[in-house]
Amino acid sequence: MHANYRDRALLDAVYHVECTLQIERCCEGGFGEPAHSNQSRHGKGGALKAHDCFVAAGCRACHRELDQGRRFTREEKAEIWQRGHERTMLALWQMGAIQVAA
Template sequence: MAKQRPVRSSAWLDAVRSIDHCMLCGCVCQVQAAHRNEGKGKSQKVDDCLTAALCPACHAEIDQGKNLTREQRRERMNHAIVETLRELARQNLVGTI
């Protein structure tokens, strides 16, 4: 079975970045579109739809957090992705991409 290339969408990433608050801590700030760190290859990110709107501090905690286990980081990221999808739907941004 051939390996599929990840789906890329600058419109999706722009929509995620347009959210005005972090999905984990709730701070109102300029968020980053943080990609999920699970299910990717070396130096390759997962599909753009598996991103979360995170502040730089929460993004760093998910990526390199020393105070959380890998399972805790993955749980937090999965929660943030779901909340990002919910926010995109509430703002009617999903159908426009």
């Protein structure tokens, strides 16, 4: 069994990205914190967090809604997270925190 991918520098960079989850009637805006995927296909299992490359920048309110809220179905939460993840990766690339390999 392989350990999940961990990258402290990547997680630290996420704190410099404004909330990308942007959940309506919930989002507090401002800089986010790393919100890991809750999907098993991204390495999530029990108390084990997903790989660090599967994060979205989420304000505390949006992060809490995804992890503990009951407003959305599991599928809706996955869609919200996926959009946020894509926005986060783009923001990290634009600020030079990640690079695309050739």
